[in-house]
Amino acid sequence: MEPLTAGNTRVKEARKLSRRSVRTERRLFLADGPKAVGGALAVEGCVVEVFATPAALGQYAGLLADAPVTLVDERALASLSDSVSPAGVVAVCRHLDAPLQHVVAVSARLLAICADVRDPGNAGTVIRTADAAGADAVVLAGQSVDAYNPKTVRSTVGSLFHLPFANEPDPAVAVRAAQARGLTVLAADGAGEVDLFEADLSGPTAWLFGNEAWGLPDELAALADHRVAIPIHGRAESLNLSTAAAVCLYASARAQRT
The missing domain is CATH 3.40.1280.10 (SPOUT methyltransferase, trefoil knot domain)
Structure with missing residues (x-):
C-alpha cells in the first residue's frame, strides 16, 4: 500500500489538531517523535493512530510493533510535525487530563x-x-x-x-x-x-x-x-x-x- 500524502483526508484532519480549539473540541492531540509516541503507547487506550514514514517504521520497528500504524510520505509527516527535523513518527492521542x-x-x-x-x-x-x-x-x-x-x-x-x-x-x-x-x-x-x-x-x-x-x-x-x-x-x-x-x-x- 502506498504511503498517504499530505493531501489525504486523514492527514489533513490530523493536521487540524495543531489548533487548540480543535484539540479541545475533539479531545485529541498529536505526540511527535519516538519519546512522545513511546510514552503514549505505554498508556492503555491513549493512542488512536500512529503516522510513520516507511523509513521510521523500519527504524522504530520495536516501538511500533503492536501500534496502529498508517504509512505516510515525508511531506505528509512534516505537515503533522512542528519540529525542525521530524523524526518520522507522530501519534494521534486521546486527552489524558483528569478532574x-x-x-x-x-x-x-x-x-x-x-x-x-x-x-x-x-x-x-x-x-x-x-x-x-x-x-x-x-x-x-x-x-x-x-x-x-x-x-x-x-x-x-x-x-x-x-x-x-x-x-x-x-x-x-x-x-x-x-x-x-x-x-x-x-x-x-x-x-x-x-x-x-x-x-x-x-x-x-x-x-x-x-x-x-x-x-x-x-x-x-x-x-x-x-x-x-x-x-x-x-x-x-x-x-x-x-x-x-x-x-x-x-x-x-x-x-x-x-
Whole structure:
C-alpha cells in the first residue's frame, strides 16, 4: 500500500489538531517523535493512530510493533510535525487530563500548581521535572498554556504520559483543593518570608508557581500557607520559572525521602 500524502483526508484532519480549539473540541492531540509516541503507547487506550514514514517504521520497528500504524510520505509527516527535523513518527492521542479532585488525592504528597504559565517550554519542563522529582501530579491553572500544545508535549520528553495532571481555570480553586486534602501550599516567591533551605518540607506539599514575567499575583500568593524564597547568592536578579521549579520540587523530594 502506498504511503498517504499530505493531501489525504486523514492527514489533513490530523493536521487540524495543531489548533487548540480543535484539540479541545475533539479531545485529541498529536505526540511527535519516538519519546512522545513511546510514552503514549505505554498508556492503555491513549493512542488512536500512529503516522510513520516507511523509513521510521523500519527504524522504530520495536516501538511500533503492536501500534496502529498508517504509512505516510515525508511531506505528509512534516505537515503533522512542528519540529525542525521530524523524526518520522507522530501519534494521534486521546486527552489524558483528569478532574482536579482526582489529581489532588488524599494520598498525594507532592504537587506542582502552575498559575498562568504561558511558555510551552516552561510548562513542559515543569511537568518533566515534577515527574523526575517523584511528584504525584501537576495542575495547570488559570490562563496556562495548553498541555497538549506540540511544544509542551515535546518538552516533557514523555513525562506528560507518566503522571496525572489537571486543568483548572481558577488557580484559587486549585490552591484551596490542595489545602482541603491536607497539603501545605507553598508559593514560590522571590520576596517570600521563608528561606527555602530553612523551610520544613517534610510534609505533604503543593508548590505554587506563577507566570514567567510577573510571578504570582498578591491575592493568589496570599492564599498560600507560606511564601518561600530561593536565596540568590550571586548578582542574578532571579531564577527563571523552570529552574526555580526544579530547585523547589527537588528540595521537597529530598526532605520527604530523608
